[in-house]
Amino acid sequence: MKILIVDDDRANRLILSAYLKKDGYTVVAAENGLEAIGVFQSEGPDLILMDVMMPVMDGYEATRRIKMMTVDKFIPIIFLTAMTDEKALSQCVEVGGDDFLTKPYNRTILKAKIDALERVSQLYNTVFQQKRELISHYEHEAKEQEVARKVFDSILNPGCLSSDNIQLHLSPMSLFNGDVVLAAVKPTGGLHILFGDFTGHGLAASLGALPLSDVFYSMTAKGYSISDIVRESNHKLKQQLPTGMFLAACLVEIDTNNMVLKYWNGAIPGAFLHKGDSIVDLKSKNLPLGILGDSVFSDKVDIIEIHDRDRIILTTDGILEAENSDGKMFGLERFEACLHYDLKVASDNLTINSLPADDSPPSELDADLFQHILDTLDDFTLEQEQTDDVTLGVITCDINYINQLASQKGAYKKFVPTHWKFDLYFFYDSIKSIDPVPLVNQIMGEIQGHQIQQDHLSTVLTEMFCNSLDHGLLELDSSLKSTPEGFMQFYSDKESRLNGLESGSILISVSNAPNDTGGELTIVFEDSGKGFDVKKMQNEMSSVDKDTPIKFSGRGLSLINNYCQSVTYNDSGNRIECVYSWLNNDI
Amino acid sequence: MLVDIDTLNELKEIMGDDFDELIAIFISDGNTQVENLRLAVSTSNSEDIRRIAHTLKGSSANLGINTLSESCRVLEHKAAEDSLEDAQELLEQIISNYEAAKEALEEKF
Structure with missing residues (x-):
């Protein structure tokens, strides 16, 4: 800790200096108030001992000036005084003095006062430091918010x-x-x-x-x-x-x-x-x-x-x-x-x-x-x-x-039905992680506008995909689904077989032919599975009485039949083709 | 008591080699201050009397030269009130106290 002694009397400076050095402080000195300000600026002491009556500039004025220079740092000033006059003492406080030390100096009291003020000083300087940090945080925050708001505005x-x-x-x-x-x-x-x-x-x-x-x-x-x-x-x-x-x-x-x-x-x-x-x-x-x-x-x-x-x-x-x-x-x-x-x-x-x-x-x-x-x-x-x-x-x-x-x-763009076709191949590993139906829906939407994304079309796509995956690739037995227990069994088998799938693929092909009211979609799902006996199944289908309740296993296929103009299988049963008509509301 | 031996001994212990310099400074500065004080009294300059007496009061107190400090205090007080009737008498007293203190310091330290 560095202490500045300001006193015009050489003997006093010598005594004080000796006391302070004995206690381990670094000491600098000035002979009057004006010199004190100079030494204060060049040496940056942590505490000042200030005599009152001095030539050139007295202790009051020097204290006032130094306190004005240290608004964001606490530098304690102890007045050295032989005065007992109340008015003079109150003036010491007014100009910013923090304590008094009366002559003759007592070494113990001097040390106690310096220690006390050092604690106060640490407290003040911690507060000042925190205040500076707060201000800097606040400024940083304000800048960040300003940037964020610009980004925000441009998004909105x-x-x-x-x-x-x-x-x-x-x-x-x-x-x-x-x-x-x-x-x-x-x-x-x-x-x-x-x-x-x-x-x-x-x-x-x-x-x-x-x-x-x-x-x-x-x-x-x-x-x-x-x-x-x-x-x-x-x-x-x-x-x-x-x-x-x-x-x-x-x-x-x-x-x-x-x-x-x-x-x-x-x-x-x-x-x-x-x-x-x-x-x-x-x-x-x-x-x-x-x-x-x-x-x-x-x-x-x-x-x-x-x-x-x-x-x-x-x-x-x-x-x-x-x-x-x-x-x-x-x-x-x-x-x-x-x-x-x-x-x-x-x-x-x-x-x-x-x-x-x-x-x-x-x-x-x-x-x-x-x-x-x-x-x-x-x-x-x-x-x-x-x-x-x-x-x-x-x-x-x-x-x-x-x-x-x-x-x-350039946004006034009506979606006019046009000719287009896309083929998508999904191999066994991609089928495990991708649901192709929303993807196909989205592609159709991008090409033809959202009016093509109709609920019934989604149902048709979902059922066609399930048919190719469940029966074609996974070879699941759909008759299982006729009882509630079997239904659960079916889905548990489906999950384990899908996880274990190590070969195979499904091709999805969609093409559109525009007509007067919208368009006609031809949707094909072709799987790499063994297929099934199409003729036998068609016979079974036609023999089912229309009044009997629909079996779990038959639901998908009958839905497709309801929504599509035609549903056809190839002979080997691994390729299903549906024709679906859609209406364009923009027309 | 002319000088407080305990105070001086304590100072000597703390200051070590600097103590001799302190005594030398006190004596030489004291000579100057006494001369200046004499001049101020002769010209009845209350402000100068007060300031010099104040300084001498403080430094003598610090060295435990209490009689000198006390006589300085009285003169400073009078000067502050601008009552200089006893100034000459008090000056004589200060000079005699100072000389006595100087002798004591030179003799004992």
Whole structure:
């Protein structure tokens, strides 16, 4: 520990210096206050012993200056004084002195005071160090969040939120927004919009937006309806969000082909369709997303007719629950009153006339509806601090503009049925780890659009695959399945034989021939197994009375027969070919 | 007692070789301070009287030269109140105490 002695008297310096050196301290000295500041800067002592009355600069001034230079480090200063006058002592404290030592010096007291101040100093410096670390952590954290938010924003906004027909006000409480707004152009024209509000706010609340936006944008691009999107979003959020966290959301589709608005609202309180002369409340009929399981979840959408330039107004509860200085909430009533701002009052409609609409005609309004709502909110809350994320969106159903968006994006692409064929070979080892049915479905979807991915077609593919695998490759006896015990046995045999499979393959070949209503798919499954006596089986099939209950083993084949125009086997029984007709809804 | 032998012995023990230097410094600086004090009294400069008496008071106390320290304290106090009626008398007393202390130090250490 290094100690600076400041005293103009040589004898005093000599005595003090001797005492301190005896106790193992390093000693530096100065003869007056000004010199002390210089020595302090060059030597960086840990403690200072300061005389009061000195020529050039006294101890008070030197102490004041040194304390100002050490705001982030604690350097104790002990005043050396023979004074007993209270005023002088209080001045020592005022300028920043930490203790006194009176003359004549007592070595024991001096040592005790230095020890005590050294402990205080360590404590202070630990605190300063922690404070510096905290500040540095905080700055680092803030930088990271800033970067994360940029990544986040770019993931969330590949859509068309910046389109001219969408007015959006986003005012998150922190860097990350718990409210989420997504918009994308449908491949067949029209717009999908999602307005959501995650439980809570900040980073934790906004994380759920990542899987959500993925579902929303990819499914919209592939031509799925908002029913499909809302069901998949619910499924994914239920799976991925922690318990107690969910998403209040309103999904809207502006269908410009049919001039209708389709919507699904799960707990968004402020969703309205402004039709110019009337206002429709797009009421919530559902729980938020991420709560219900797939079996009880309803993806039913409501449909309303729309006209050119109708507006959709969406807001999360951040506006409705915004408080003024009296603790009153903005509330749904005030919000709805705002919507009447530019309502065109029909002369024969007295009920609307009585509502608090602005008297001046719309042409003289000095702000649009969007701005009016925000201004009204500002006037209400004034300087009151925001307590939740605040989001407002006004989407104008400008039909020409929306159609133009789709063509600009090159997204207005109808899937026209075309000629195509693909063959896939699955060898014994890949069959153990890959389920070919979803893969085949996905390939067909990529080529022909999702409308080809029909439930019945999936069933046909699944049954054909099972037939080739179970009977062709694994040589399982399907008659086992006629009793419940045998059924279990069948599946246990299937698992062990599949694991032990060391040769064989299945070829899947799918081709499409377009027709007037869609297309005709020819699906072939050919396995490398021994096959079976086709003629014998066909005879058995035809001898079965139609009124007898369907046997477990016969179910698959009869389903295929129901859904396909034709089902044929080759003579050796290792190749099955089905013809399936599908309808193209886009036509 | 003119000088406190215990204090001086303790200092000598702690300071070792530096003790002789301390005594030498005290005596030489003391000579200067006494001369300066004499000048200040003759010109009735209360501020200088107070400051010099204060310094001498402190250093003599540290060496256990208590009589000198005490007479300095009285003069410092008077000077601070700007009452210099007894200043000449107190100065004489300080000089005599200083000379006596110097003799004692030179004799015993």
